[in-house]
Amino acid sequence: MAAPRTTSPHTETVLLGNTAVPILWRPSSRARRLSVRIDPKRQAVIVSYPPAFPKQRALLFLQNQSHWITSRLTLLTQAPLFAPNSIIPICGIPHTIVHHPHARGGAWLENTTLVVTGEEDFIGRRVADFLKKHAHTILGQELRTLAQRSELHPSRLDIRDTSSRWGSCSSSGRIMLSWRLVMAAHPVQHYLIAHELAHLKHMNHSPAFWTLVDTLTPHRRQAEAWLKQHGNQLLSAR
Structure with a gap:
């Protein structure tokens, strides 16, 4: 599969294991390699990559890291909630x-x-x-x-x-x-x-x-x- 052709960030839901995970793709001409991090506020995965990076390789990397990604996102659901009786x-x-x-x-x-x-x-x-x-x-x-x-x-x-x-x-x-x-x-x-x-x-x-x-x-x-x-x-x- 070809690399994403858009020059602006875009969001996509990807199935990692049995979990639907929001992915924010961020192509960047300054990026030299693929990088993945968890955004606690959005509770999403942010993937930065060079514009020519093959998307299939990025998806394969996410699948290989699916346990780490989903476990980190699960932890975020335990974050303190600013609500009555919390x-x-x-x-x-x-x-x-x-x-x-x-x-x-x-x-x-x-x-x-x-x-x-x-x-x-x-x-x-x-x-x-x-x-x-x-x-x-x-x-x-x-x-x-x-x-x-x-x-x-x-x-x-x-x-x-x-x-x-x-x-x-x-x-x-x-x-x-x-x-x-x-x-x-x-x-x-x-x-x-x-x-x-x-x-x-x-x-x-x-x-x-x-x-x-x-x-x-x-x-x-x-x-x-x-x-x-x-x-x-x-x-x-x-």
């Missing part, structure tokens, strides 16, 4: 969403309860808004503490909504963190903040970079293992 983690601690439709004030914490007010149709947005604000407070304080201890100071901190990565560090010293990180436990937060701070000194993943990370946090191995197993679920929380 349980979501905040700093790694389970909290129950309790809806008070006639109250006002947005959302707030009461022990292990997240109280959300207003119309039910807006609960998801109110929970997300609360978590974003909470992330600015919690992650910002953690960043300032670790920056002072390490003497590695970013030019600024941005809290954003990302679906494929937890953070980044620009050459100008700007650190970006996903607000969804506030749902993870403290060791995971600490590791990812240390990771981005280390990039202020090493804009790579060299041995020197990892040595610096390990001096900044004792949680790297624990956090990496946790993120590998649970990270996509938090990135797809909705």
Whole structure:
């Protein structure tokens, strides 16, 4: 079968084993090889490839990776749901969403309860808004503490909504963190903040970079293992 001839992304449902999987094909003149990743927000598979790459080879690769793909998509269905009576983690601690439709004030914490007010149709947005604000407070304080201890100071901190990565560090010293990180436990937060701070000194993943990370946090191995197993679920929380 010939390679896809369109120059723009397009979506197709492909049967992998017994599961119908949405595939977003992304031809790119900059791509040198086929690459496959799971998009937690779309709960779909994104396939990037050179325009001349044979589609039959791409489909065969997807079939060979069907167990991994379908298992990852299944995990995403277990992602936290921002709805009444759902349980979501905040700093790694389970909290129950309790809806008070006639109250006002947005959302707030009461022990292990997240109280959300207003119309039910807006609960998801109110929970997300609360978590974003909470992330600015919690992650910002953690960043300032670790920056002072390490003497590695970013030019600024941005809290954003990302679906494929937890953070980044620009050459100008700007650190970006996903607000969804506030749902993870403290060791995971600490590791990812240390990771981005280390990039202020090493804009790579060299041995020197990892040595610096390990001096900044004792949680790297624990956090990496946790993120590998649970990270996509938090990135797809909705």
